[in-house]
Amino acid sequence: MKSEKKRIGVFVCHCGINIAGVVNVPEVVKRLKETTDAAVVIDHQYCCSDPGQNLIKETIQKEKLDGAVIACCSPTLHENTFRKTAARAGINPYNCEIANIREQCSWVTEDKEKATDKAAKIIKTLIKKVQYDEPLTPISIPVTRKALVIGGGVAGIQAALDIANTGYPVILLEKNPSIGGKMSMLSETFPTLDCSQCILTPKMVEAKQHPNITLMTYSEIDSVSGYIGNFKVKVRQKARYVDWDKCTGCDICVGKCPKKVSDEFNCGLSERKVVYKMFPQSVPNRVVIDAPNCLYIQKGACRLCEKHCPFNAIKWNDKDEIKELEVGAIVLATGYELLDKQRLGPYGFGKLKNVVDGLQFERILSASGPFMGEVKRPSDGKVPERIVFVQCAGSRDPENAMAYCSKICCMYTAKQAILYKHRVHQGEAVVFYIDVRTGGKGFEEFYKRATDEGILYIRGKVSKIFEKGDKVIVWGADTITGKKVEVEADLVVLATAMVPAAEKSFAQLMKLTQDEYGWFTEAHPKLRPVETLAGGFFLAGASQGPKDIPEAVSQASGAASKVIILFASDTLEHAPVIAGVDEDLCSGCGVCIDVCPYKAREIQVKEDGKKKTVKVIEVLCEGCGACSAACPVGAAQQKNFKDKQIEDMVKVGLE
Amino acid sequence: MTSFAYYPGCTLYTKSKNLDLCARETAQILGVELKELETWNCCGAIFSTVTDDIANQVAPIRNLIEAQKISNKLVTLCAACYNVLKRSNLYLAKAGNETYRKRLMNFLDTEYNGKTEVVHYLETLKYDIGFDNVKAKVVKSLNGLKVASYYGCLMVRPSEELKFDDPDNPVMMDDLFAALGATPVDFPFKGECCGGYILVDKPEVATKCAQTVIENMAASGAECVATTCPLCQYNIDNQQKMMSKQYNLPIFYFTQLLGLALGIDEKILNLNNHFIDPKPLLKQKGLLQ
Numbered sequence: 001m002k003s004e005k006k007r008i009g010v011f012v013c014h015c016g017i018n019i020a021g022v023v024n025v026p027e028v029v030k031r032l033k034e035t036t037d038a039a040v041v042i043d044h045q046y047c048c049s050d051p052g053q054n055l056i057k058e059t060i061q062k063e064k065l066d067g068a069v070i071a072c073c074s075p076t077l078h079e080n081t082f083r084k085t086a087a088r089a090g091i092n093p094y095n096c097e098i099a100n101i102r103e104q105c106s107w108v109t110e111d112k113e114k115a116t117d118k119a120a121k122i123i124k125t126l127i128k129k130v131q132y133d134e135p136l137t138p139i140s141i142p143v144t145r146k147a148l149v150i151g152g153g154v155a156g157i158q159a160a161l162d163i164a165n166t167g168y169p170v171i172l173l174e175k176n177p178s179i180g181g182k183m184s185m186l187s188e189t190f191p192t193l194d195c196s197q198c199i200l201t202p203k204m205v206e207a208k209q210h211p212n213i214t215l216m217t218y219s220e221i222d223s224v225s226g227y228i229g230n231f232k233v234k235v236r237q238k239a240r241y242v243d244w245d246k247c248t249g250c251d252i253c254v255g256k257c258p259k260k261v262s263d264e265f266n267c268g269l270s271e272r273k274v275v276y277k278m279f280p281q282s283v284p285n286r287v288v289i290d291a292p293n294c295l296y297i298q299k300g301a302c303r304l305c306e307k308h309c310p311f312n313a314i315k316w317n318d319k320d321e322i323k324e325l326e327v328g329a330i331v332l333a334t335g336y337e338l339l340d341k342q343r344l345g346p347y348g349f350g351k352l353k354n355v356v357d358g359l360q361f362e363r364i365l366s367a368s369g370p371f372m373g374e375v376k377r378p379s380d381g382k383v384p385e386r387i388v389f390v391q392c393a394g395s396r397d398p399e400n401a402m403a404y405c406s407k408i409c410c411m412y413t414a415k416q417a418i419l420y421k422h423r424v425h426q427g428e429a430v431v432f433y434i435d436v437r438t439g440g441k442g443f444e445e446f447y448k449r450a451t452d453e454g455i456l457y458i459r460g461k462v463s464k465i466f467e468k469g470d471k472v473i474v475w476g477a478d479t480i481t482g483k484k485v486e487v488e489a490d491l492v493v494l495a496t497a498m499v500p501a502a503e504k505s506f507a508q509l510m511k512l513t514q515d516e517y518g519w520f521t522e523a524h525p526k527l528r529p530v531e532t533l534a535g536g537f538f539l540a541g542a543s544q545g546p547k548d549i550p551e552a553v554s555q556a557s558g559a560a561s562k563v564i565i566l567f568a569s570d571t572l573e574h575a576p577v578i579a580g581v582d583e584d585l586c587s588g589c590g591v592c593i594d595v596c597p598y599k600a601r602e603i604q605v606k607e608d609g610k611k612k613t614v615k616v617i618e619v620l621c622e623g624c625g626a627c628s629a630a631c632p633v634g635a636a637q638q639k640n641f642k643d644k645q646i647e648d649m650v651k652v653g654l655e
Numbered sequence: 656m657t658s659f660a661y662y663p664g665c666t667l668y669t670k671s672k673n674l675d676l677c678a679r680e681t682a683q684i685l686g687v688e689l690k691e692l693e694t695w696n697c698c699g700a701i702f703s704t705v706t707d708d709i710a711n712q713v714a715p716i717r718n719l720i721e722a723q724k725i726s727n728k729l730v731t732l733c734a735a736c737y738n739v740l741k742r743s744n745l746y747l748a749k750a751g752n753e754t755y756r757k758r759l760m761n762f763l764d765t766e767y768n769g770k771t772e773v774v775h776y777l778e779t780l781k782y783d784i785g786f787d788n789v790k791a792k793v794v795k796s797l798n799g800l801k802v803a804s805y806y807g808c809l810m811v812r813p814s815e816e817l818k819f820d821d822p823d824n825p826v827m828m829d830d831l832f833a834a835l836g837a838t839p840v841d842f843p844f845k846g847e848c849c850g851g852y853i854l855v856d857k858p859e860v861a862t863k864c865a866q867t868v869i870e871n872m873a874a875s876g877a878e879c880v881a882t883t884c885p886l887c888q889y890n891i892d893n894q895q896k897m898m899s900k901q902y903n904l905p906i907f908y909f910t911q912l913l914g915l916a917l918g919i920d921e922k923i924l925n926l927n928n929h930f931i932d933p934k935p936l937l938k939q940k941g942l943l944q
């Protein structure tokens with residue numbers, strides 16, 4: 001802190017009659033001249049006007065001032081304006097402070113005398129503050145203009161394409177062998193009933209062929225360090241046991257592989273080989289070997305795939321590879337899963353063969369699904385004559401599962417019931433619902449179409465589902481007639497709740513916050529829905545909450561545009577009014593690390609290898625002051641808001 | 656020998672003597688004394704959910720106070736008594752119910768704040784004795800007898816109050832029978848209503864309830880049923896003869912099967928008190944001479 005006293009100028013603004021109508025400005029000027037050591041005190045009609053700003057600039061220069069207090073409106077309005085003026089006059093802008101005598105004074109009272117007293121006091125505290133203010137310069141950090149998108153569903157693909165199209169390189173990372181996400185599993189999509197694969201596949205191919213996009217599939221995040229603009233990410237590319245440079249995706253090996261296991265892509269409704277492609281349109285169009293099930297890897301037998309591969313692409317010595325990436329921004333597009341049916345006791349604990357979930361039924365409807373698009377039931381392949389659809393299975397159910405509405409199930413249930421009726425004309429579709437929520441473009445019309453096509457909607461919850469012979473019995477209440485109903489069905493489809501795919505451990509890798517259910521938390525639920533509180537991380541698609549495709553895609557484009565804004569400059573400017581650490585006082589206790597909402601503090605070990613202190617990651621610090629308040633020894637100090645400074649300001653204010 | 660206060664309840668003194676006597680006898684074998692309350696009265700039979708219903712709460716709470724003379728734990732056997740006593744106790748001790756408690760105390764001689772812990776004999780077997788120790792005392796393994804453990808509604812609901820077991824898939828009795836050498840049969844109606852008292856008022860509804868449960872047990876491959884509840888025992892036993900298909904599923908109190916495995920006297924087992932005679936099945940399984 002400077003020992004020499006600053007020469008401070010005070011400029012009191014009338015703001016027309018906004019301030020001067022209540023505060024007696026000449027009287028304030030007189031008092032300040034008499035009771036403070038300000039070098040100059042001047043008033044002006046409108047300080048923010050051109051003549052006003054010129055007056056400030058000229059006075060600073062003429063009087064050789066090194067600090068200024070502008071007594072005017074709120075700093076959110078004109079702090080920036082006057083700091084620029086001060087800089088033009090040649091003094092450090094952070095030695096120019098605003099005394100708010102409008103919003104906090106003249107506008108809140110009609111009592112002229114008290115207002116005049118208060119205005120003088122506010123200004124005095126700011127004169128005190130400027131006395132202590134240090135010259136600060138904005139922090140500038142370089143930005144690696146390369147993005148990482150985690151999750152290759154429709155949201156991740158869209159975000160990657162948007163960023164790539166502005167010319168920045170993007171890495172699109174996906175844990176499965178192929179990108180596409182859940183949308184690639186869907187049959188047709190509401191409310192237009194266009195084929196899901198037909199609209200998704202071109203986008204998948206575009207992502208694959210884009211010169212600015214690098215696909216990393218069958219890969220997972222190992223660790224993330226660094227901060228906005230400068231992340232270092234370790235990615236684990238899982239062993240594929242197939243050389244993808246040689247493999248052409250011809251599938252000859254798949255035909256020869258003798259072992260079958262349950263097919264995840266068909267939600268367990270069919271089997272796949274151990275060397276496999278997720279689905280025919282997989283991108284990249286390559287096969288992988290599922291090591292835990294491979295006869296050769298596990299038992300040393302077989303090797304049929306190797307024998308028959310015309311391209312010599314089988315690579316038994318393949319290993320997980322760790323790749324290190326440097327990126328400036330990370331988009332999270334990890335999507336959702338469906339609630340495990342085992343959690344739904346009254347609906348059979350997932351044990352009943354003919355009780356399927358929504359995605360299983362999408363696969364049943366799909367032309368490339370387990371039954372080639374013919375609606376059949378899993379137990380015996382019979383065409384179901386009556387299907388009962390149960391909405392809100394585990395959603396809106398705070399006692400047993402999720403309290404929230406999964407939002408998309410009303411629409412996909414209507415879709416699935418319509419599609420079933422299209423395939424099985426004499427079939428009966430019964431839907432149990434709590435409410436039908438159709439808040440989306442074309443949604444209500446789509447629901448109307450479902451009821452017009454003869455789908456029976458029963459308002460009420462289903463209490464129990466059990467097998468009786470080869471039928472499935474559904475017990476429920478019809479809350480309109482007040483009667484208990486029993487429906488005998490051939491197949492039951494549960495619209496199970498959407499749950500986040502991102503696990504806690506995954507979120508912790510990036511120190512990201514999740515809500516009580518595990519959805520990623522946005523920086524502000526209304527005004528910053530695609531950002532997170534941690535700088536440089538953006539949210540896309542269903543990783544943030546249940547969403548349908550159009551919503552997931554628009555949020556992805558929003559996230560992409562935030563990344564592009566970040567990349568617009570190769571450096572990142574950050575206001576310097578942030579926390580610092582007095583390393584002599586700091587004991588490295590770490591209390592401040594826990595309270596910092598921006599993860600801007602970390603422990604560092606000094607060169608001598610002994611003393612531990614806390615370091616501020618300046619670019620992440622937002623200057624909220626939580627650390628200063630928490631620090632037990634006063635080592636955490638906010639620049640230009642040091643304890644001593646605030647104490648003295650309070651003293652002056654209370655004089 | 657550890658002694659626990661024991662509350663039999665009215666039905667166990669009349670129709671369901673075997674539930675009671677087998678429990679006392681098996682406890683003895685397992686090293687625990689079920690010490691009957693010196694005086695007791697009806698539990699109330701149904702937990703009253705009327706908010707201002709002090710009169711109905713006096714009866715169960717008196718029993719809980721009486722238990723204090725013997726132990727902090729009160730062992731029950733009948734599902735209804737367990738349900739009513741436990742819930743009355745929780746309601747009395749619940750935060751926010753202080754005024755209610757004060758008013759209730761006006762009708763009772765002893766001050767009481769809910770410290771008696773109401774448990775079911777199954778819980779005593781599991782937590783105080785341990786199923787492993789029960790297993791060690793088995794003299795006649797139940798020999799793969801396929802038992803459907805039927806908990807009914809009162810043992811498991813409301814689950815957030817009773818905290819007995821998963822209301823959708825209770826397994827405590829199944830685990831006990833597994834320890835006794837039987838083969839527990841899983842079926843989705845373990846916690847469903849048997850029809851209960853509705854039998855008196857709307858027999859067609861009650862009959863449907865019981866018969867659905869019975870069909871379901873039979874379809875799951877059960878050879879017999881076990882219960883903790885006299886009302887379930889009655890309904891499941893009695894309703895079978897009205898059904899078009901005869902399943903012939905004997906229904907036991909769980910204490911009878913426990914007694915059988917621990918080798919207690921056949922007189923105490925009292926296998927004659929059943930509509931569906933269980934003796935042929937037990938003979939066929941080699942469990943009875």
Ligand SMILES: Cc1cc2nc3c(=O)[nH]c(=O)nc-3n(C[C@H](O)[C@H](O)[C@H](O)COP(=O)(O)OP(=O)(O)OC[C@H]3O[C@@H](n4cnc5c(N)ncnc54)[C@H](O)[C@@H]3O)c2cc1C
Pocket residue numbers: 150151152153154155156173174175176179180181182183186188189190191219220221333334335336337338358359362408412415501502506540541542543547548549550552
């Ligand atoms: C039964 C059903 C029917 C539906 N029908 C329709 C419809 O008709 N119309 C419509 O608009 N919407 C529909 N939807 C909704 C639609 O599926 C979603 O809106 C859409 O899939 C969301 O896309 P996403 O990219 O956000 O998530 P996802 O599709 O879930 O994609 C996320 C991707 O991230 C990957 N991933 C997850 N975690 C990681 C990780 N840690 N590392 C790397 N990769 C990871 C996943 O493997 C996946 O590929 C339906 C949903 C269901 C359940």
